[in-house]
Amino acid sequence: MSDNNAVYIGNKSIMNYVLAVITQFNTQGAKEVKIKARGKAISRAVDVAEMVRNRFLTDVKVKEINIGTDKIENEDGKVVNVSTIEIVLTR
Amino acid sequence: MSDNNAVYIGNKSIMNYVLAVITQFNTQGAKEVKIKARGKAISRAVDVAEMVRNRFLTDVKVKEINIGTDKIENEDGKVVNVSTIEIVLTR
Numbered sequence: 531m532s533d534n535n536a537v538y539i540g541n542k543s544i545m546n547y548v549l550a551v552i553t554q555f556n557t558q559g560a561k562e563v564k565i566k567a568r569g570k571a572i573s574r575a576v577d578v579a580e581m582v583r584n585r586f587l588t589d590v591k592v593k594e595i596n597i598g599t600d601k602i603e604n605e606d607g608k609v610v611n612v613s614t615i616e617i618v619l620t621r
Numbered sequence: 622m623s624d625n626n627a628v629y630i631g632n633k634s635i636m637n638y639v640l641a642v643i644t645q646f647n648t649q650g651a652k653e654v655k656i657k658a659r660g661k662a663i664s665r666a667v668d669v670a671e672m673v674r675n676r677f678l679t680d681v682k683v684k685e686i687n688i689g690t691d692k693i694e695n696e697d698g699k700v701v702n703v704s705t706i707e708i709v710l711t712r
Contacts, residue, residue, distance in 0.1 A: 573663040576704040580690045584702070595686040597708070599671045611675075613667040617688070 535560045539567035539575045547578045552586055555621060565617040568600060572615045579617045593620040626651045630658035630666045638669045643677055646712060656708040659691060663706045670708045684711040
């Protein structure tokens, strides 16, 4: 779920990812944490960023948000485009 | 769906919104178009921005992306937080 200051949003509950972000800032002393997601998980990435900032770490700011498109192979082996987001939080 | 250079993402098909953005740039001569969405529609807002930029108006750039939280009243009259996104495209 998280490595080198990045938290990848999947299908777990949002609180899992909120805690992962808080852990990176508080326990691992990160100055910057990147929340990354693709496709439908993009909305949850924004939820996580907003929940961290509004309820837990009110001094954390959004430094930058990047969107993009990845090409992935779906179950049928077809290459499809999927949107991506990266929300960079900083302290 | 769209007013004063803003396109609000709802439940229609993505192409509706892609066309709305293209119309604002091409027909109404807008220099800037804002794609706005809340909750689960946030992922579709990113899809629309990426589809416009990759397939239709390749000179359009992402100027800025803002996220936030709105407080809305749900069907039971309870006030809940919902995430928001605003993607500012520019030419």
